[in-house]
Amino acid sequence: MGTVIMHHVVSVDGFIADEHDNVGPLFDWYTSGDTPVTETDESRAGNDTRVSAASAPYVRSMWAGIGAIVMGRNLFDLTNGWEGRPPAGDHVVVVSHRPKPEGWHPEASYHFVDNVKDAIAKAQELAGDRIIAVNGGEVGGQILAAGLVDEVAMDVVPVVFGSGKRYFGGIDTQHLLEDPHVVIQGDRVLHLKFKVRR
Template sequence: MGKVFGAHAVSVDGYITGAGPGPGHGLGDGGSLFDWYFAGDTPSAVFDGFKLSEPSARVFDDVAGRVGAVVAGRNTYEDSDRFGGGSPHPTAPLVLLSHRPAPGITDRQTLVTTGIEDAVAAARGIAGDKDVTLMGGGVLTEGLKAGLVDEVVLHQVPVLLGGGRPFFQALPAHVRLRLLEVVPAPGVTHLRYAVEN
């Protein structure tokens, strides 16, 4: 069975979007968080069109290549225009965690309405031996609260956004992390942590 992890580009002050995120404007005014996807000359082996610096490509493709299923929350799903009926990952199917019906869901997506434990279980069933990634701050926070998360990967971009959607919501009193890897790269520092429950 694979691991469960969360990975996201995040500002130094902890935001995964700029101010004003919403449908059709999923990143709010924080589009610079993903400039490093296109700031190099090394093509991603997983995502077509991404050209990263060599260190970023190595880290990004290692993380993306592990993914067998994606669990996303409703805000991420709607703000991302429902991923066009597919998934944010080119090969890993989407499991949508929502507490209300999702009329736009397609047969390439799985809706779970009964909580994070069931969403992760469904994603594990899809992923097989590969990993499950939790996409969005709410889903990652719920996974941490439930003790389901093995790793957190932060692609920290050197910008202070001053507002937007924070990566973490209200967490348990303490979640201890152990630093596993730090990879500096142009426009981003990649940080990988183990969650110590």
């Protein structure tokens, strides 16, 4: 089975968006560099992504390894599911008590399940040995709390939000991580990866 990695861009004080789901400058580093992450491919969301030379190998490796993304319904609704073309991976699993919108991109491999354990099981089935990327926020926090996350990856941007939507959602229990095994300083972003201590 593939590694389950909780991954998101985050402010220095631990927020992935403000109270109104605005991300401010969190994703500016994705378009301010001079190195393309992927070859131009109109079938993918984020195909204009250009990062610094320091960030490019890390981002390329992460994106290339992803087989499935697990996200919450809030992010699905905000992005309209990237119009059925996720930035990485071939499959998306949405944790939601509501079904896929009727008629929404029937060709897209998007699967709607109503709890986090079933979401990870479905993502593992779809991804095989590839990475399962779990978005931060409430659903990501629930998956971590359920003991289903293997690694935490954070792209830390030098901005302080003060309040908003937390990277780990409403998680209220302590979880130990190992020392970071990846530390890469990009331009306006610090990439960190930690294994979850078992």
